[in-house]
């Protein structure tokens with residue numbers, strides 16, 4: 405009877421499961437190589453959680469010499485948004501998450517888009533019907549809604565199971581009658597589960613988890629013959645030979661259904677690794693990152709914000725393995741690819757996504773680049789996002805590279821740059837076009853201490869471009885004592901009455917007149933980059949500003 409039922413339900417399905425299996429020959433991979441996949445749904449939004457999942461997929465596969473592939477899970481056509489597939493591809497490309505086969509690329513194990521695999525799923529659904537493991541269910545939406553309401557009211561498990569599964573044992577005649585009436589139907593799994601039994605999920609990240617066995621006759625094919633996620637992923641992960649399903653932990657509760665499907669189909673189950681969602685701390689409370697509240701949840705945010713791709717990747721690595729950050733800080737010359745990730749070091753609970761932390765990673769990342777690299781990366785960012793600064797950057801190339809180079813190759817390199825956007829405000833005073841444009845803006849932080857600003861003009865005349873650092877400092881010291889300032893702070897502290905100030909005050913004056921700031925990187929190097937003429941011009945500019953106050 406089941407055989408006949410299968411033929412009636414799937415008259416057009418002529419391929420056999422064996423024929424489909426033959427289209428997916430065993431992958432030729434070395435022992436221990438992982439096959440992972442990223443299975444996004446094209447719903448128009450790609451968030452850092454997805455990106456993190458894809459990152460884990462890619463590192464786990466690649467570090468074991470395996471395969472990472474991309475599969476578009478578009479069985480829910482109602483939620484599909486046009487352009488979403490491009491967003492997925494572009495996001496992976498932008499963050500250098502390379503996959504070996506899949507949608508948008510070649511591959512022997514496709515098609516890698518579920519909507520093109522309807523026939524394949526139907527072959528296996530037909531097989532399940534044939535074996536008495538699945539059946540057509542003709543219940544109407546109204547009937548289902550009524551059952552659900554009653555279950556909710558009585559606080560029962562929601563779903564079609566036990567006595568609710570009224571179409572489970574329809575006779576062939578009854579099915580035929582429904583079909584003659586053109587009643588629509590879904591294909592449901594005939595669950596052999598026992599509510600009193602439990603199954604174990606050996607989760608690669610979370611360890612063993614006990615779950616109740618599935619008893620629900622889950623829908624495997626919807627009315628239009630398109631599978632549900634549950635069925636599609638089981639068929640695909642089997643045929644495409646996924647060894648590790650890495651997915652969000654919201655799927656843990658569905659695991660018993662998936663286990664049952666693998667068992668009924670007679671297939672070996674891949675290993676499962678469920679990762680925690682990204683969370684955020686707000687007002688002392690922890691909550692999931694949200695599309696509505698957190699712009700940083702969207703992968704689109706990072707590019708515009710000028711956060712380097714590599715820094716985001718470093719952060720993803722930090723989120724992936726709890727021991728990554730320490731390793732990275734200790735290994736200045738190493739790259740992400742040199743690190744060995746493990747499931748054991750993946751966080752088990754919610755993972756805090758902290759922009760402050762990302763910011764610190766960015767600073768460390770920039771501190772390890774050369775000044776030329778920073779210049780070039782900022783240049784290409786500004787070409788897209790700030791064209792006028794892009795042009796200014798080109799005109800001031802040497803000056804900016806010189807500026808970026810100050811205190812760079814030292815034990816504790818500067819960490820003033822966290823994003824491509826930061827170069828403009830950080831280097832503002834090095835750019836004549838900005839600095840001389842508006843003195844009120846350039847000197848807006850005027851210290852409220854008293855300084856003998858009139859000494860500056862004389863200093864600028866005495867300044868020598870050719871001085872080494874030591875000579876330069878000796879000259880300032882001499883200049884200080886010639887004008888009633890202590891040449892050493894110590895001398896001043898011993899007898900403050902005897903001096904107008906000390907050498908540090910002279911430096912502060914120069915620094916302020918030249919940069920409009922009280923804190924900058926090394927003053928000697930700033931002056932060397934600007935040169936004597938520019939120093940004189942700036943001192944004059946400052947004097948005029950003071951006169952007009």
Ligand code: GLU
Nearest residue numbers: 443444445477637650651
């Ligand atoms: N299409 C599923 C989703 O977007 C993927 C889950 C999985 O990776 O198995 O949630």
